[in-house]
Amino acid sequence: MTTEYDLNGRKAIVTGAAKGIGRAVAERFLKSGASVDIWDRDGAALAATAEELSKLGPVHPCVLDIAHGHEVEGGVADAIDHWGGIDILVTCAGILGQVCPTPDYPEDEWHRVIEIHLTGTFLCARAASRHMLEQGYGRIVTLSSDSGKEGTANMPAYSAAKAGIIGLTRGMAREFATRGVTVNSISPTIIDTEMGREAAKDFGEKALSRIPMKRYGQPEEIAAMVAWLCSEEASFTSGTIFDATGGRSHY
Amino acid sequence: MNRIDLEGRVALVTGGVQGIGRAIAERLLRSGAAVTIWDLNEERLAEAGKALSKLGPCETDKVDVTDPSAVQAGIEALVAKRGTLNILVNNAGILGKVAPTLEQEDVDWTRTVDILLTGTFWVSRAALPPMLEAGWGRIVNIASVSGKEGTPNMPAYSAAKAGVIGLTKSMARELGESGISVNCITPAAIETDLVRNTTPEHHEYMLRNIPMGRFGQVEEIASLAAWLCSADCSFTTGGVFDASGARSSY
Numbered sequence A: 001m002t003t004e005y006d007l008n009g010r011k012a013i014v015t016g017a018a019k020g021i022g023r024a025v026a027e028r029f030l031k032s033g034a035s036v037d038i039w040d041r042d043g044a045a046l047a048a049t050a051e052e053l054s055k056l057g058p059v060h061p062c063v064l065d066i067a068h069g070h071e072v073e074g075g076v077a078d079a080i081d082h083w084g085g086i087d088i089l090v091t092c093a094g095i096l097g098q099v100c101p102t103p104d105y106p107e108d109e110w111h112r113v114i115e116i117h118l119t120g121t122f123l124c125a126r127a128a129s130r131h132m133l134e135q136g137y138g139r140i141v142t143l144s145s146d147s148g149k150e151g152t153a154n155m156p157a158y159s160a161a162k163a164g165i166i167g168l169t170r171g172m173a174r175e176f177a178t179r180g181v182t183v184n185s186i187s188p189t190i191i192d193t194e195m196g197r198e199a200a201k202d203f204g205e206k207a208l209s210r211i212p213m214k215r216y217g218q219p220e221e222i223a224a225m226v227a228w229l230c231s232e233e234a235s236f237t238s239g240t241i242f243d244a245t246g247g248r249s250h251y
Numbered sequence B: 001m002n003r004i005d006l007e008g009r010v011a012l013v014t015g016g017v018q019g020i021g022r023a024i025a026e027r028l029l030r031s032g033a034a035v036t037i038w039d040l041n042e043e044r045l046a047e048a049g050k051a052l053s054k055l056g057p058c059e060t061d062k063v064d065v066t067d068p069s070a071v072q073a074g075i076e077a078l079v080a081k082r083g084t085l086n087i088l089v090n091n092a093g094i095l096g097k098v099a100p101t102l103e104q105e106d107v108d109w110t111r112t113v114d115i116l117l118t119g120t121f122w123v124s125r126a127a128l129p130p131m132l133e134a135g136w137g138r139i140v141n142i143a144s145v146s147g148k149e150g151t152p153n154m155p156a157y158s159a160a161k162a163g164v165i166g167l168t169k170s171m172a173r174e175l176g177e178s179g180i181s182v183n184c185i186t187p188a189a190i191e192t193d194l195v196r197n198t199t200p201e202h203h204e205y206m207l208r209n210i211p212m213g214r215f216g217q218v219e220e221i222a223s224l225a226a227w228l229c230s231a232d233c234s235f236t237t238g239g240v241f242d243a244s245g246a247r248s249s250y
Helices: A020-031 A043-053 A071-084 A108-135 A147-149 A156-175 A194-209 A217-228 B019-030 B042-055 B066-084 B106-134 B145-149 B155-174 B201-209 B218-228
Strands: A009-015 A036-038 A059-065 A088-091 A138-143 A182-187 A241-246 B011-015 B034-039 B058-061 B085-091 B137-142 B179-189 B241-242
Touching: A009 A020, A009 A071, A009 A108, A020 A036, A020 A043, A020 A194, A020 A217, A020 B241, A036 A043, A036 A071, A036 B145, A043 B179, A059 A071, A071 A108, A088 A108, A108 A138, A108 A156, A108 A182, A108 B034, A138 A156, A138 A217, A147 A182, A156 A182, A156 B066, A194 B066, A217 A241, B011 B019, B011 B066, B011 B106, B019 B034, B019 B085, B019 B218, B034 B042, B034 B066, B042 B058, B058 B066, B066 B106, B085 B106, B106 B155, B106 B179, B137 B155, B137 B218, B145 B155, B145 B179, B155 B179, B179 B218, B218 B241
Parallel strands: A009 A036, A009 A088, A036 A059, A088 A138, A138 A182, A182 A241, B011 B034, B011 B085, B034 B058, B085 B137, B137 B179, B179 B241
Antiparallel strands: none
16 A cells, blocks of 8 residues: 545646656646646657656646746646646746856856746746635645755856745745645755756765765655645645755755 | 555554644554554543544553653553554643743743653654664654744743754754654644633734634644655655644744
């Protein structure tokens, strides 16, 4: 027997779902009884993922760029149209951005990283929360990062964007507190995904030595935590940052 | 309802006869664990043991968590009976005297810190050997938002709960590679007798600070605690899991 989260009948949007953490979340949701709208801007990767995931349950792929408000509004409207509503939003879409010293950090790259992580998370949450508030129930989980709490050297945009997501999560949580919609965030350290392995190349042994468990996380471990937070039972927890860093995080 | 898999696990819940502890014991039993509850009042232990036994294998023992030798003997008796110990929930607690610092007597401070903080340490220390032997364990400490933010007129409670958070993080780092995770939960006020029996002014203070505009229910804490005790919670240790209706500011 394994733990089974009760997401029966729930309709979810998962961004960045073609690969990595987003894909693992979509997979766990499907195994938990939810219908899942999977979003990504990489159409080919998303189509392949949709084909595999559809063996587990009802999946609806949507190719869009979360950094563009009109695309996000269209995607949410499309998801509501397709499933008849939206109960859950998980924002996993993200990029590492360039890893380089701040004095040399390009302006374009700064804007790109902030737009995808922070603005993208805002745009998705804004569009989905409108519907959730109307129905008086919703679960929003954002993906932040240990970098947003503690700051990572040579990743000024990523660290700032992830810290921004933490602030956004808390702000929305308080705003929605009495209206049935919880907003929480998970802040992982390096996770064993394509993007995580890319980060590990840059930080290598130093990053691992700072994780008391002495290993990187697996996407399935994040997915389990997301699934609990998205269940109906997670009803008195909002505006919080759940840690998934193998003991690394300080607060 | 989520079905948390604790099949075959052996658990200890301190302060298990009522409130949050009782709800946690219930949820662990429903999730397949064998549960021992500790408390001080024999009559209430007997009542709780009888009721909880309907849900699964439940034992009771009268153990004072402020007495290290009694704690040691209690753990040894538990392991002799069940063969091991996989899960510990340190929940036993009191609010202590709610009054300005200048009105707090020596004994008010000592008693509160002894039960909440020192008791958590005694029980955790005694529980480690069987967990280390098994290479797997889950320790969940019930801390409080008071330990993060400080509650006026509750100096001992706030300090002891902050201490529990520090102890959680320290043990988590020490045990990082051991297969044992140590996490804590920081609830805001939960609707239990502890909270119901405070003064109307304090009651109003606690409620005003919770953005959800309500007290938490014991089942909401039990749900989170059960998840933290499961194999699904595998990459988090030293974590402070908030259940405060959006109150906590960090």
